[in-house]
Amino acid sequence: MRKLCGVMLLIVAAVLLAQANIPIKVTLTMMVAGDQNMVDFFQYEIAPEFEKLYPNVKVKVVGTGPGDAGSQQIIQQLQLEKDSGKDKWAIDLVVIHEAGTIWAIERGLIRPYTDFLTTRRLVTMKTAEVALGVNVNGYVMPMFHSQTAIAYNPRFVKDPPKSYAELVEWVKKNPKKFGYNGIKGGMSGVSFVFGWVYWKSKNPDVLMNGPFDEKYMEDWPQIYAELKEFNKYVTLTAGNAGTLDALNRGEIWMGPVWVDMFYTWIREGRMDPNIRLILPEPGMPGQPMYFAIPTKAANADYALKLIEFVTSPAVHAKYIVDKFNWYPAIGVEYVTPHLGKEVFERLYRDIKEADLLKFGKRMPIADYRTRMLEAYERWVEK
Amino acid sequence: MKRRRDLFVGFLLILPALIVLGALYVYPLILSVYTSFTVQGRYGLTNYVKAFDIYWRDIIYSVAISFATTVATLIVSVVVSGYLRFKSWKFLELMYKLPLFIPFLIVGHAMRVFLAPHGTLNNLLTRILRIEELPGLSRSWIGLVWAFVWIMTPYATLIVLGAFRSLDSAYIEAAQNVGASKWKIVIDILIPMCRPSIMVAFILTFVRTISSLTIPIMVGPASPNMITVNMMFRVNYFNDWGTANALGVVSYLIVMVFAIYYLRFMAAERGGIKA
Numbered sequence: 001m002r003k004l005c006g007v008m009l010l011i012v013a014a015v016l017l018a019q020a021n022i023p024i025k026v027t028l029t030m031m032v033a034g035d036q037n038m039v040d041f042f043q044y045e046i047a048p049e050f051e052k053l054y055p056n057v058k059v060k061v062v063g064t065g066p067g068d069a070g071s072q073q074i075i076q077q078l079q080l081e082k083d084s085g086k087d088k089w090a091i092d093l094v095v096i097h098e099a100g101t102i103w104a105i106e107r108g109l110i111r112p113y114t115d116f117l118t119t120r121r122l123v124t125m126k127t128a129e130v131a132l133g134v135n136v137n138g139y140v141m142p143m144f145h146s147q148t149a150i151a152y153n154p155r156f157v158k159d160p161p162k163s164y165a166e167l168v169e170w171v172k173k174n175p176k177k178f179g180y181n182g183i184k185g186g187m188s189g190v191s192f193v194f195g196w197v198y199w200k201s202k203n204p205d206v207l208m209n210g211p212f213d214e215k216y217m218e219d220w221p222q223i224y225a226e227l228k229e230f231n232k233y234v235t236l237t238a239g240n241a242g243t244l245d246a247l248n249r250g251e252i253w254m255g256p257v258w259v260d261m262f263y264t265w266i267r268e269g270r271m272d273p274n275i276r277l278i279l280p281e282p283g284m285p286g287q288p289m290y291f292a293i294p295t296k297a298a299n300a301d302y303a304l305k306l307i308e309f310v311t312s313p314a315v316h317a318k319y320i321v322d323k324f325n326w327y328p329a330i331g332v333e334y335v336t337p338h339l340g341k342e343v344f345e346r347l348y349r350d351i352k353e354a355d356l357l358k359f360g361k362r363m364p365i366a367d368y369r370t371r372m373l374e375a376y377e378r379w380v381e382k
Numbered sequence: 383m384k385r386r387r388d389l390f391v392g393f394l395l396i397l398p399a400l401i402v403l404g405a406l407y408v409y410p411l412i413l414s415v416y417t418s419f420t421v422q423g424r425y426g427l428t429n430y431v432k433a434f435d436i437y438w439r440d441i442i443y444s445v446a447i448s449f450a451t452t453v454a455t456l457i458v459s460v461v462v463s464g465y466l467r468f469k470s471w472k473f474l475e476l477m478y479k480l481p482l483f484i485p486f487l488i489v490g491h492a493m494r495v496f497l498a499p500h501g502t503l504n505n506l507l508t509r510i511l512r513i514e515e516l517p518g519l520s521r522s523w524i525g526l527v528w529a530f531v532w533i534m535t536p537y538a539t540l541i542v543l544g545a546f547r548s549l550d551s552a553y554i555e556a557a558q559n560v561g562a563s564k565w566k567i568v569i570d571i572l573i574p575m576c577r578p579s580i581m582v583a584f585i586l587t588f589v590r591t592i593s594s595l596t597i598p599i600m601v602g603p604a605s606p607n608m609i610t611v612n613m614m615f616r617v618n619y620f621n622d623w624g625t626a627n628a629l630g631v632v633s634y635l636i637v638m639v640f641a642i643y644y645l646r647f648m649a650a651e652r653g654g655i656k657a
Binding site: 067068069072075099103181182183184185236237238239242245246249250251370373374377378380381382 | 435436439494495498499500501518520521599600601603604605606607611612614615617618619620621
């Protein structure tokens with residue numbers, strides 16, 4: 001009896017000791033570029049779920065702001081960590097744009113990790129391998145795909161133009177009723193300009209896939225001159241949100257928007273739900289957001305687990321597609337079983353999956369991209 | 383010996399301030415000028431060539447907008463200060479200070495909703511005037527100057543009103559005795575005697591306007607842009623710090639022109655800010 005008691009005590013003590021050892025407190029710090037909805041996504045949806053799964057982990061989300069500016073902030077922070085010469089960096093996980101990813105790889109700020117990620121195999125889009133024409137395979141896992149499209153108000157526009165060519169005719173008949181935000185107020189305007197160049201260029205595929213050669217830019221002066229002419233008939237709005245606001249107030253009847261932002265505004269009751277979308281021929285670009293792990297992240301193991309968590313089909317379906325209206329980063333066939341029929345129809349109501357595959361273009365490769373923007377400054381704004 | 387020790391102690395006392403100034407102001411300034419002359423590790427004027435080639439129109443535009451803002455701000459603040467110098471009106475006293483407590487971002491957003499083509503102002507006007515459609519002021523230079531004046535006026539008024547109030551009432555009473563109107567007193571006595579303070583208000587307003595980013599982004603037209611917007615664009619979209627810094631140096635130089643003029647003027651006025 002005494003012996004038994006002793007053994008019991010020993011077991012209890014061992015269990016207690018083991019218990020005491022388990023909760024290794026970890027703070028997983030992530031920096032997120034993008035609009036406020038990206039920060040909300042991690043802070044209010046993913047972090048609580050993930051912390052339930054791993055009670056010893058505390059997720060800290062830092063938002064750095066929309067557009068490439070947000071990515072730029074992240075790069076600067078990582079560079080500071082690198083310059084400090086520390087062994088363990090204070091940032092464990094970053095979510096960045098394509099351009100930011102390339103800058104980070106060039107400077108050795110992020111490391112390859114996707115060999116250890118099972119959900120990487122579910123990705124069907126090329127964006128996991130190539131960003132702006134640069135090979136990023138291994139360094140990134142896409143978080144979602146977002147797409148630009150033209151929104152129109154059916155109250156004023158009965159028969160929306162189905163291509164850029166028809167749009168040019170349309171604006172002449174309805175001056176100032178098409179609005180976009182130029183190139184300095186956010187990516188929806190930039191995407192519209194890229195789409196314009198793809199439409200007019202003789203070599204759109206080269207612009208998207210490379211190689212870079214100035215000879216493919218010979219037709220640009222003419223392309224931009226026509227865009228300048230087009231701009232005479234349009235309204236220039238204030239930013240991505242500015243275009244949606246102007247659509248809401250009826251100041252403009254059509255304008256390029258981000259699909260996810262558009263549906264989110266409708267869901268939150270900030271947008272007239274009657275406004276519809278169309279992806280005009282020959283297409284407009286979209287882009288992914290990437291998960292990347294800093295070279296010397298202190299908690300790279302948990303960062304990997306979080307990425308795995310967000311990109312697993314059930315979570316992906318529930319949060320990325322249903323709640324935040326992004327297009328999935330992993331193959332549609334993997335998320336469909338977890339989606340209600342009405343969710344699927346909402347996201348693919350106006351723009352069918354086939355349209356998306358046909359007219360959903362990539363962003364131009366980095367070298368053309370900067371030159372396209374600069375060309376706009378030189379030839380259209382002046 | 384004692385004197386040297388005193389000097390040393392004095393130096394120690396100002397050292398923290400000097401370090402802060404050096405680390406947060408002088409060093410970044412030098413770095414910024416240095417960066418503006420480097421392109422991929424090599425020295426040259428490429429950044430400046432690019433800055434002037436693409437943005438010469440925007441540079442002129444920035445100066446023009448800042449100048450227009452400053453002049454309009456000074457007119458408003460002199461009128462308000464002149465009024466408050468003679469009459470006490472609590473409501474106005476409070477209202478002119480109100481914009482001080484509202485962040486630029488909020489002002490930017492409020493202005494772009496207020497001044498939009500179908501915004502608050504136009505909705506009101508179209509109903510009163512019974513017109514179908516009015517052009518919006520946001521996204522135009524008028525809207526931009528409007529927003530700037532709204533923000534800058536309180537600072538300028540604080541300075542100008544302070545100067546007006548500290549002026550000896552004897553001058554004003556003397557003028558009133560010989561029958562000068564209030565308006566004439568403001569023009570002929572208050573403004574000339576408070577010129578140094580008005581110059582300070584002028585320069586502060588100008589510098590704050592030309593260095594503002596939030597308002598031009600939110601209210602300004604898509605093109606031409608203020609210099610600051612282009613600097614942001616260069617950094618964010620191209621990761622091109624060289625040209626951004628070149629534009630920055632250009633705006634330092636513009637501001638410096640006014641600073642030098644101000645210092646000269648002050649020296650001529652036998653020095654010191656009378657406020």
